[in-house]
Amino acid sequence: MKTRFAVSHGSKSKFVQRGLRAYFEYRDLGIKRATRGKVVAHLIRARPGKAPHGQWHRHDCKVQFVYVLRGTAVFEYEGVGKVTMKPGSCFYQPPGIRHRELSHSKDLELLEIVAPANFRTVSLEKPAARKSPARR
DSSP states (O other): OOOOOOOOOGGGOOOBSOSSOTTEEEEEOSHHHHTTTSOEEEEEEEOTTOOOOOOOEEEEOSEEEEEEEESOEEEEETTTEEEEEOTTOEEEOOTTOOEEEEEEOTTOEEEEEEESSSOEEEEOOOOOOOOOOOOO
16 A cells, blocks of 8 residues: 655645544644555644633544644643643653643644544543552
């Protein structure tokens, strides 16, 4: 199964509101089609007047990384805690890590790459609080 050459010009591309999260808009970069579903790459930007809902979830994928182009976002990861992302920040989310988005700036724009292109997202309950060791 061969992959294809792909090019995506910003002047000829549009952001659409359909995608994983209702508070984002997505611009497909043509990688999913070119790789025949092996990888998806898209630009994601905040939708005006929309805020994240903070729902814990995980993704069933092999690779997911995000590069922040503009704005800021605060995420929370199980076992890691809160992480503030800003322009130039790049983060890799290990497969299946439980996480949620807490907030983002109105000018947030991200580049996200995920493999495989068609992955499942599972909503989860809040993780159990960690117990502190008893003090003596």
